[in-house]
Amino acid sequence: MAYELMYIVRPELDDDAVQQEIEKVSQLIQTNGGQVKKVTPWGKRRLAYTVKDQREGHYVVAEFELDRGRVQEVERVLKISDTVFRHLLVRQEEGKS
Numbered sequence: 001m002a003y004e005l006m007y008i009v010r011p012e013l014d015d016d017a018v019q020q021e022i023e024k025v026s027q028l029i030q031t032n033g034g035q036v037k038k039v040t041p042w043g044k045r046r047l048a049y050t051v052k053d054q055r056e057g058h059y060v061v062a063e064f065e066l067d068r069g070r071v072q073e074v075e076r077v078l079k080i081s082d083t084v085f086r087h088l089l090v091r092q093e094e095g096k097s
Helices: 015-031 066-078
Strands: 004-009 034-050 052-063 084-091
Touching: 004 015, 004 034, 004 066, 015 034, 015 052, 015 066, 052 084, 066 084
Parallel strands: none
Antiparallel strands: 004 052, 004 084, 034 052
16 A cells, blocks of 8 residues: 655754664665655754644655555554654555555
């Protein structure tokens, strides 16, 4: 199934650390049998409201294929991440990728 994941990385990280976090999330998806199609870093942006004492963060959008049964494990790991402080995972409509 096709999914889209938007996540926000802590704002104090430099570009290299953000890139390492992107690699870690991609590796997490691949470890669970998924295939990353596209990763689009949006850069550092201001949040609409404070989240976990943060006012801004590095936004990243990833599109990938993953078996439905493995999605829960990906979300579990993202929830306990120290550097990803907010994420949203949605299934894409059929025929769109």
